[in-house]
Amino acid sequence: MKHHDVIIIGAGAAGLMCAATAGYRGRDVLVLDNAKQAGRKILISGGGRCNFTNQKVEPNNFICSNAHFVKSALARYRSSDFIDLVERHGIEYHERDHGQLFCNDSAKEIVTMLLTECEWAGAQIKLRTEISEISQNEQGQFVLVTDKEHYTCDSLVMATGGLSMPKLGASPYGYHIAQQFGLKLLPTHAGLVPFTWHSEQKQKFEPLSGIAVPSTITSKDGTQFSEALLFTHRGLSGPAILQISNFWKAGETISINLLPGVDARAAIELVLANHPKQSLRNTLSHWLPKRLVEALFDESLLNKAMNQLVHSELELLAIDLESWEILMNGTEGYRTAEVTLGGVDTDELSSKTMEAKSVSGLYFIGEVMDVSGWLGGFNFQWAWSSGVAAGQAV
Ligand code: FAD
Incomplete structure (x- = not known):
């Protein structure tokens, strides 16, 4: 039986x-995977x-579920601390939209950096x-009983x-x-995950696969993201969808604004005044990909000239463009999800140390x-x- 101060699974x-941090403090650390x-x-x-x-x-x-839980750890180890670490290892990186930082070359550099830190800190x-x-x-x-050896430790992470x-x-x-040691779990579900079509939607929208458009998507609880929306064979994806999936519950519709930053009513009025004889198809094709326009609106409506559309049709058109309400079948699930929502209830853990309040020496990180971040490095x-x-x- 081998003893270590800390075992991390x-x-x-x-x-x-965690291994590198504890190792630098002189703890005898073993990581098992x-x-x-x-x-x-x-x-x-x-x-x-x-x-x-x-x-x-x-x-x-x-x-x-406890909005305050993340504050302490995030304040004590900030993104600037991790950026310093990346820079000390000479890893080149760049910023993309919304402050997201990516390696210039390869994610391998981050793994190599962490393994190097573990080695320098003496963590096995x-x-x-x-x-x-x-x-x-x-x-x-x-x-701990493993297929190789048996171990004891004072702290288990x-x-x-x-x-x-x-x-x-x-x-x-x-x-x-967590359950074995009596800690409460909150229900889990897939997050940062694409949505799937109902079978009748699939027929209509599958041919749009590959089309990406700017969008603002709003979930039922009012959360909103303005990012790209991507049509796929299976359903909807792209950053806007992945973000909103964290706030979506089965059976709820989402609302998609296909003309973000544009007042659809005012834009329609302008075309009506300046190009009254232009067909609706041509009008919409200036704003959205033609295939999307044809999937969203009836052929007979698209063939009408702008000045042939009655007031209620123009009103519905603006609503469809600004708040297209769509009920998706579900998500692609854990197979493609980037994160899992829910998990070990944070009420069971210290927000300063991540130690279980009821089991001394047991940590969850x-x-x-039950902590999931938005898309974007969080x-x-x-x-x-x-x-x-x-x-x-x-
Ligand atoms: P993990 O990194 O998942 O590590 C868990 C470890 O535990 C694994 O090594 C696993 O082998 C081991 N393990 C599991 N079960 C056992 C067991 N029974 N016995 C022994 N070992 C076990 N987040 C971002 O911030 N930016 C991104 O760019 C990003 N891209 C992503 C892309 C994809 C495709 C996915 C799936 C996720 C992405 N994420 C991203 C999310 C991010 O990867 C996770 O949130 C993060 O890895 C969680 O870290 P973790 O250490 O808790 O778990």
Whole structure:
């Protein structure tokens, strides 16, 4: 039986950050993971370039049943701290829309940086290790039975992530351990995920696959995002949809403004005054891709000249363009979701250290808990900040 001060389960974003932080404090740290590679989600993130943080991180960029929970960890390890780390490792990066920061070259650089930090801090990492049992002995130490060795530790950190992308090794193991130790879980569902069509919508909209348009999308609770909307074979995607999926509940419609920043009524009035004989098809084709126009509006309406449209038709047209209400079938689920909403209830954890209030020495960090970020580097920032918070405490 080997003893370590700290064992971290999960060599992902949060686990590696926690390991390096605790290692630098002189703790004897072992990271265990059942995957054959560390940081697999980091490697495929941001289209292979890892959107590792955001220039502007605020607590309201996160979804958590306790809105205050994220504040302490985010304030103590900021995006500027992670940017400093990236710069110290000589990784070149660039900023995209909305303050998102990406590697210039490859997400591999972030994994290499984290593994280097772990090495410098003396934290060991053991991959391909299946943990079959975790218990506590009489001294309050955690006892881990694995397919290789048995271990004891004083602090156990669960950094096993959420359920999204099972093919990358996502598992509910962290939730099982939380339940085993009597911690409450909040229901989980897929977040930052594309929507799927109902079968009758599929026939109509599938040919639009590949079309992207600017949009403002509003969910039933009034949350709004202005970003690109993408039509796919299966449904709707693109940044606007991924963002709104975090706020969508099954059975709810979403409202899509296809002319963001434009007053549709005023624009229609202007065409009516200046080009009264222009067909509606031509009018709309100046504003939206022709295939989209033809899918959204009836042929007979599109063939009418602007001055042949009656007042109620013009009114409906403006409504359809500014607030197209659409009821989607559902989401693509964990298969393609970037995050998992819900998880270990943050009421069970200290917001300063991520330690379970009722189980001394047991910590939860990263996505396994009920904290999910918006699209834009916020999920990694939560992994870094919560990982450091626990790493400073274990
Ligand atoms: P993970 O990084 O998922 O790590 C969990 C680790 O636990 C894994 O190594 C896994 O193998 C291990 N594990 C699981 N079960 C067990 C078990 N039973 N035994 C042992 N080990 C186990 N966020 C951003 O901020 N920016 C992005 O650009 C971005 N892009 C993304 C792209 C995709 C396709 C996906 C799926 C997600 C993306 N995310 C992005 C979200 C981000 O990857 C996660 O929020 C983040 O990785 C969570 O970190 P974590 O350490 O909590 O979990």
